[in-house]
Amino acid sequence: MSKILLHGTEAICEGAIRNGCRAFFGYPITPQNEVPEYMSVKMPQIGGTFVQAESEVAAINMVYGAAGSGVRAMTSSSSPGVSLKQEGISYIACARIPCVVVNIMRAGPGLGGILPAQGDYFQATKGGGHGDYHLIVLAPCSVQEACDLTYRAFDLSDRYRVPAMILADGMIGQLMEPVELPPMRSLSEIPEKPWATSGHYGKDRRVLNSLIIKPEELEPHVNELQRTYDEIYANERLAAEYKTEDAEIVLTAYGTVARIVKSAVNELRKQGIKAGCIRPITLYPFPDNVFARCAEREETKAFLSVELSLGQMVEDVRLAVNGKKPVYFYGRTGGNVPDESEIVRAAKDALEKAVKA
């Protein structure tokens, strides 16, 4: 199939639709308005449902209901809006309902700004709402990946009955690149959901609930969730490595920042500095194995995490590196995006510090 030019937001929608998403509930917020806009046109054309809810809270609870009935459902928002959805996400995680939540991150905290940021890493990967739970968190770095990872998020979410999140920065939303779209999947190919509250019709009674008031019932339920997270951790960690085999300085970044880091790695190599990059694709589960493997290498002198935040993913990098090598951080906030030369400088500084130490 030939490639077409799409915005990241449109690619997310196509990835969802082509893997069976037939219900979308949203509420406007920049910089992700193109997602509901696109869905409002497409959903009626394919027999799906689009609702512009009265609020983010309503939208996530509509997802709760729709996805509970077995339909593949999605909602999308940006940072402040995703904060509002957290209660619903926690309920959905407890009730074990698969769905996809898209967060096109903008600069925070508070209402913040509308430009790209990655300040929601903690919220996305450490639970976000109340209680012990996790989401499967995927971070696309290109428009093609925005489509592919959204497509995949629905399968992962269904398979583990854990809600999935697409965590993208504002740049992915605005960026246009050529995309090869996957074929439209027939709804009949999507596996049955033996737990879905899809009507009685002679079946046994099914209940989806997040109120489990007896401690002797809630503990096994939560433990069962943890077993699922362990399984996800064992099976689904994913990262892309670039020139790490002999790298002295291993940079790491996710999303579009990883692309700028890749350019910086090329520039560093041109200047004779052995640099490489690890780009986590799954943020939860975090691909700690890839970092641990790198940290073992004698060649590796230091790690540098580059983020559009004050330093969030760097904590997971430190846990994965486990003290074996120094881990440094370089970040920008407020909607500013570092360019190649800034990252080159930061990498050189980090390497120098590591060698001195």
Added chain:
Amino acid sequence: MIRILLAGQGGQGVLSAGRFLAESGLHEGKEVSYLPAYGPEMRGGTANCAVILSDEEIASPLCSEPDVLIALNAPSFHKFAPRVKSGGMIVVNGSISDSYAGRDDVKVYDVPLNDLALEAGDIRTANMIALGVLVAATGAVQQKSIVSCLREKFIGKVHLCECNERAFLTGINAALAQK
């Protein structure tokens, strides 16, 4: 690889010119990326977009050191001219901007885009004149790719399509005159 930064005021067609460029690159089988940046205003405010055309995979989609700057107004000319790569080129809208870049290591095409656009039949085609200059001066994409994208975009709008095509050709001739 060529990195092109198109900048101007919201409403001048900066973003649509960038999209034509990206679409044309895609038609030619190139790797392309298009990254717009604009404020909440529909008109006014500033708008710019970074378009990268390449034969290889594009890593960073940013354009902090463009090879080519297309500046449709004076503020964007003065803001971005210092960032252009040495040996690069600038197309500046001479109708509403001076053309003093304060450096002699870049080639400046001073073209009265607004006046030429009026002559072509519609002031809104100033962006297409700039694209004409760019294509003639750099060969970043082929003429025919832009024209076929225009025809695709303005399907059923014959007058607009002709106007834009005329403007694009005017730009090509303007560049050849200054080469």
